[in-house]
Every structure is written in C-alpha cells, then in structure tokens.
Amino acid sequence: MMTTTLKRRLGGLLIAVAAAMASAYGARGFAGRVEMSVPVPPYREKGAATAPIEIVEYSDFQCPACRAAEAPLRGVLRLYGPKVKLVFRDDPLTGLHPRAFDAAVAAECAGRLGKFWPYHDRLYDRQDEWASSKDPKVFFRSYAAALGIKRKAFDACLSGTEAADAVRADMQQAKNRWISGTPTFFINGRRFVGGNQFASLGIHWMDAILKKGAGS
Amino acid sequence: MNGSLGDVLGLLGRLAVGSALVAAGAMKAAAPYQEFAFVIDAYQILPPAASLAIAAVLPWAELLAGFCLILGDFTKASAAAAGGMIASFLAALVSVKLRHIALPNCGCFGGLFHPSLGRALALDVALFPLAYAAFARGDRLCSWDKWARRG
Numbered sequence A: 001m002m003t004t005t006l007k008r009r010l011g012g013l014l015i016a017v018a019a020a021m022a023s024a025y026g027a028r029g030f031a032g033r034v035e036m037s038v039p040v041p042p043y044r045e046k047g048a049a050t051a052p053i054e055i056v057e058y059s060d061f062q063c064p065a066c067r068a069a070e071a072p073l074r075g076v077l078r079l080y081g082p083k084v085k086l087v088f089r090d091d092p093l094t095g096l097h098p099r100a101f102d103a104a105v106a107a108e109c110a111g112r113l114g115k116f117w118p119y120h121d122r123l124y125d126r127q128d129e130w131a132s133s134k135d136p137k138v139f140f141r142s143y144a145a146a147l148g149i150k151r152k153a154f155d156a157c158l159s160g161t162e163a164a165d166a167v168r169a170d171m172q173q174a175k176n177r178w179i180s181g182t183p184t185f186f187i188n189g190r191r192f193v194g195g196n197q198f199a200s201l202g203i204h205w206m207d208a209i210l211k212k213g214a215g216s
Numbered sequence B: 001m002n003g004s005l006g007d008v009l010g011l012l013g014r015l016a017v018g019s020a021l022v023a024a025g026a027m028k029a030a031a032p033y034q035e036f037a038f039v040i041d042a043y044q045i046l047p048p049a050a051s052l053a054i055a056a057v058l059p060w061a062e063l064l065a066g067f068c069l070i071l072g073d074f075t076k077a078s079a080a081a082a083g084g085m086i087a088s089f090l091a092a093l094v095s096v097k098l099r100h101i102a103l104p105n106c107g108c109f110g111g112l113f114h115p116s117l118g119r120a121l122a123l124d125v126a127l128f129p130l131a132y133a134a135f136a137r138g139d140r141l142c143s144w145d146k147w148a149r150r151g
Helices: A004-031 A064-083 A100-112 A116-125 A127-131 A136-146 A151-159 A162-176 A194-215 B005-030 B033-042 B048-071 B075-098 B117-137 B144-149
Strands: A053-059 A084-090 A184-187 A190-193
Touching: A004 B005, A004 B048, A004 B144, A053 A064, A053 A194, A064 A084, A064 A116, A064 A194, A084 A100, A084 A162, A100 A116, A100 A136, A100 A151, A100 A162, A116 A127, A116 A136, A127 A136, A136 A151, A151 A162, A184 A194, A184 B033, A190 A194, A190 B033, A194 B033, A194 B048, B005 B048, B005 B075, B005 B117, B033 B048, B048 B075, B075 B117
Parallel strands: A053 A084
Antiparallel strands: A053 A184, A184 A190
16 A cells, blocks of 8 residues: 555656646747748759658758758659659758858849759858858859859849848748757658758658558 | 755755756757757767657656756655766766867757857756755755655
8 A cells, every 4th residue: 555655755746747748838838939831932842742752951051961961862862763852941050150141042042043953052062162261152153153143133132132031931930840950851741850860760761651652 | 954054955956956957858848859869969979769769758857857856856866867867968078078079059958048068067067966965965855755754
C-alpha cells in the first residue's frame, strides 16, 4: 500500500509535470508566432507540380552550411528526378551574414528576369568571392551579366522595393515557422534542419514516402 | 537546522538551478525539436539520429527537473539529475572550445537568448555548486519533500 509520504510526493510530481507542459505552451505563445502562408513565385520552384515529394528549402546565400548542403541537395534532385519538386525560400540570417539580404534580393531580381536557378547556383558556387567583398553588388551585377540579364532591368529591380519586400515576407514566414538555423528543409511537411539531417534522415523519409505511394 | 546558512544555500541553489532549467527547457520545448537537434549536431559529438532523440527529450527533462527543484519535490533526485545535465553541458562546451568549433549558438536557452561560449561556460560553472547545495541541503527549507515527510 502506498504511504502518505509517497502519495504526497507523487502529487508534487504531477504538479511539476503540469507546470512543465503549461510553461512550454506558454513559451510558444510568448514568442507570438503564428503560421501564415506566403505564396512562392513560380520561378523559385523546380520540378513537376505533381511530384510526390516536395522539398521546401529555407536558405541563406551567405551561409557556409547552406552552400555545403547544396551538394546533397543537387544529388537528391539528380537521383529522384521527376519525383521531386524543390521550392526555394529566403531566410538570410542578417545578424550573422551582413551580405545575405542583398544577395537574396539579387537572386529575387534574377528570378523576376527569368534566371533564378542559374543565379542561385552561381551565388553558392562563388560564395567566397562575393561574401568577403566590400562591395558585393559588383559581383551580383557581373553574375547577372554573365547569365544574359539586362543591366538596366537588373539595376532597376535592385533599387526598387518589391524584391526586398518579397525577401522580407519569406523571412517573416521563416520566423513564424520557428526556423532559427539555415538551411532548413521541409520534405512533405516534415522538418529537417541542416545538411546532416537532410542527407542522413531526409533521404530515408523520401524513400518512405515513395514506398508508401507505390504501395497504395 | 532550519534557518541555518546551509539550508538557506540549499533553498537558493534549488531556486536558482530550477529557474535556469525551466527557462532553458521551456524555450527549447516550445520550438520544433529539429531546431535544437541542429545545434546539437554542431557540437560534433553525436550522430544525427541521437541528436534528434536528445533534442526531443532533453528540454522536457530540464523542465521536469527544474519544476521539481523549485517545488522541492524529489529534491535529491532532481538535484542529481540537474547536476548531471550541467556537468554534461560543461563537458560539451569545453570539448567545443578545445576543438575550436564555431557553433551557430550554444543552444542553451533556445530562442530566448544566445550567450557566448564563455558566458555559457561561466553560467554552468556557477550553477554546478548550486546544484550540489540543492542536493545536499535543498529539501530542508520550504520544500514539498519536508511537508510530505510529516505524514
């Protein structure tokens, strides 16, 4: 039979469990983050709309971990081909990477002028070059020129507010989805943070999705 | 012994360590556990699957131990658990420092604030003796355990 002492101590433990749950729930409210939907422009999507796997990537062009994650991501796109759709979203971590926001705006402008993905690849492939530059816009313009983007249109976009607003909307979306590190991937809604989680666990998750789809 | 300096230190230790664990645990438990697993991965100590498991469990362990300490219930067990957690955080931080690994943040308090590596180390060094004080004398003053023992 349970002693009074033990009963009382277990009662205290129940209070501690309730307080733990309430405080975690309260902390979520304290942060005031609400899910919202920000539409993605079609030029930031790659792959068939009907693909069974959708990868949404939140990334920062100046982040070395995001560049490192490009290799497994490109490998996945090659390997899974038409079964995968990739959606890119901006989350420049401006506190850590002072040139990331401008790079995201430049990529957004390239997208509006029809060259998002080649520009995206170039920013990652040449990250060392522009990320350490005092004036990265010189590089942003030269990448645009190399891809055949008209200088005048690109400059007009860079100096306008629309592309910057689109990047800010993605940043807000990232904040509302509790994204604190980049790159963060959502594979059919399941979150994988960083290249390690994506390459080691995300691929198993994609296989499981395809297996389930094949079985049904 | 009620009211003695040791008992007061035990109570203060309980409240300080308990509050720190509650703040750290609540902010981590509120966020998706994969975010915390990403920070654990950055320490380069555990494989990704283990990081995910620890990220899912550790914030709740911190919360439970923290509230038990504040309440003074199962004081010795929760102080021992808190001491073990603080010692492992210290070991992880020291190993990162020795290996010159740059962390995105220490992951100590989730999104609440990001102390530097040095401050996180100093905080853990300060909390460890307080956890010991809570273990040794924490159940003697204003504790649920004391009330429960009265029968």
